[in-house]
Amino acid sequence: MILNLTARESTVTPEDGEEIYDLIQLHRLLNESKWQFFRLFLGGKRRRCLAIVTDHSVPQRYFFVKLLCLLARSRERAIVDWQGRSMPVDWGSFIAKDIPEFIGDAVLSVWVLWRSLLRVAWYLRAKPTRPTIDGTNKKFYYFRTGVFYGLKAGGSVGHITGVAKNVIACGYDLTAFAIEKLTFLMEAGVPVRGIPAGRAFRNFLVIRMFDFHLRFAAALKKIAKREGPPAMAYQRLSLNDVSGVEFTRKFKIPFILEYNGSEVWSSRNWGETKLALTGVSLKMEEVNFRHAHLIVVVSDPLLDELVGRGVDAGKILVNPNGVDVQIYSPERFTREELLETRRELGLAEDAVVAGFIGTFSPWHGVEVLAQAIPLVHRRVPELRFLQIGDGPLLHGVKRTLRDAGAEQTSVFTGLVPQMHGPRLLACCDFFLSPHVPNPDGSRFFGSPTKLFEYMALGKGIVASDLEQIGQVLEHEKTALMVTPGDVDELADAIVRLANDKDLRDELGRNARAEALEKYTWEKHVQRILERLEERVGTR
Known part of the structure; x- marks a missing residue:
């Protein structure tokens, strides 16, 4: 049995007659009948049960994956990543290491959740700041705060790169911050600093988000206190995150929020699993909308959604995505x-x-x-x-x-x-x-x-x-x-x-x-900077 727990095709060649189950099939079976789901593993004997994951070198949610492998009646059990590295799964190490870690994370998650709820409640009551742009300061911070690793391609990569490169082209000294050093940005000549999440709460995705974003905001504040704050900060909104709000309020600087749609909605309509604590997630979105000085959306439906959620239309800029016309040029290749x-x-x-x-x-x-x-x-x-x-x-x-x-x-x-x-x-x-x-x-x-x-x-x-x-x-x-x-x-x-x-x-x-x-991305960024200056002014 092969369990492909990635969004790509299986990297393991199946043996004759061996079943392969991808994420969509597994989630669908789990949602339809939990009994049938577990019967899949408790059924007949198999030679092996392999779970395919992305990368062993980054923190993974392995507790439940290991448990499924152990439930399968197989002689060989292992977790294999895209690079072919294999991690054997056995009851001894699971009992000695994974169960204690799981229990410890479960206990500590109460503290992290409580801290996050207090932050949300306070920010929903706090009045938004009214900063202006410091015209003498050319520092610009860009935040990409998703907790997932290995981003290499896709529409978001083009968007992030296009915005970052053209902020620099407009004369700003931009630094991007993320959970890891984003290779695609460094290859484009954009300075990137990684703020790692560590290995805590790897079995509790939502709590991991809360914990990382608390750490992310704290690390940013230390850096800005030591090196001097930026003139403004730009954040691509991530699930369960108010770190951009916390940072920009601390230093009283303008906060630009990029909103590409609610991840709560996406998980309900496009995801196969249900997110936990979606009520808290929606409140965190409201915190960002309340305290952002400019919200950049890519389409009119997103504008209408935000207005329907009570956001002032005056601070929303509809700004379609763009393209680097030098990279995507019919003249570039012979x-x-x-x-x-x-x-x-x-x-x-x-x-x-x-x-x-x-x-x-x-x-x-x-x-x-x-x-x-x-x-x-x-x-x-x-x-x-x-x-x-x-x-x-x-x-x-x-x-x-x-x-x-x-x-x-x-x-x-x-x-x-x-x-x-x-x-x-x-x-x-x-x-x-x-x-x-x-x-x-x-x-x-x-x-x-x-x-x-x-x-x-x-x-x-x-x-x-x-x-x-x-x-x-x-x-x-x-x-x-x-x-x-x-x-x-x-x-x-x-x-x-x-x-x-x-x-x-x-x-x-x-x-x-x-x-x-x-x-072009150049025009896209120019529209953002011009609209922000209209909103908050320059001193």
Whole structure:
């Protein structure tokens, strides 16, 4: 038995007849019937039970993983990470080490939760500060406070990098702070300082968040007291976090909050597990909204959500995502470089290739795309699809194509470093953005970074006519727009672009011109700084 507890495909080759269960399958089974879930492990004897995790070198939530492995009637039990490192699981070490740690964390979690609740209650009553920008101070702090490690690719990476680099381009001395030194930022020339979380509460995710954010704020205050505070601070809002509020109130400086949607909502609608203490999480969001001097959102639905939650519309800036038009440029790679990339991928030099990049998550519409590909294949059998990325739905996408006899149509790269994405996309002939509506009927609030990257590369696009996507792109001018979730319409549009190079070229030229005019990260950051100065002024 293999338990794939990551968002990627299994890195372990199954033996003949061996079952593989991914996160989605395990959570679904647990939610449907806890008895059936445990019967899965208590059932017949197996040779081995392997749990696949991300990385042994960072703190992990292993208590429950080990318990499941021990419940399985297997001769070999181990936890294996992506690098192939194996950690044996046995009852002796579990009783001697893991159970005492679990009990200790459970006891101490009461103290951490109590401290966090007191902070929230106080900040909900406290009046917001009214700072101004110190025009002589060029220090700028950027906070990325998520408690997860190993972020390397995806829309958030592009967003974080784009904002940080262009704050520096505007003359500020920016330093980013995170739970680890973010490699993608350092590669982009952005100074990064890591504030580690340690190993406490690794079996209690929500408490771990509370504890880390208490530590994060304390560490920041020590650094600023020793080195001098920044002129302002910018935070990408994370779940269960008020550290940005605490820090900026301490030094009476402006606080810019980036809000990309409620993680409580995301866990309820896109996650397979239910978050604990969601009431506290929502109150922490309210604390951030109350004390931020400028809230940056990427779409109108997020503006409407915040106004509906009582936030003053005057301090909200709707600022769509953007793109680095030098990195995502049709002129960046030579023809020979792109042909070599195709050869490495096993794509014919003269093939027409449709490209998709993403984390294979529910909102990306990859399941709809997987249903459309066999329809396209019957009409344009020579068309190939380059699907870049990894995620929870990738296994299902491959299964759909295999069942339809269309698996030969697609090349899957898996997760690639952010810096490799532009070259892979550039060797495609047109791009796909088949996003789908939110499952609960609420408005789609995303501003997909892939959309602007596609536009900047100057090639045709097939995209869902969904909220901001339909506002940024214009049907027949910069893209072919389709009804979200409509498999037949998506297939028709793909076939049309595959067969019409002139249309692909025309749409691509128009899309790049639009990206250059409106959607660069430089303009994105300038809008933020200008709006903040309007809000608080400069002294």
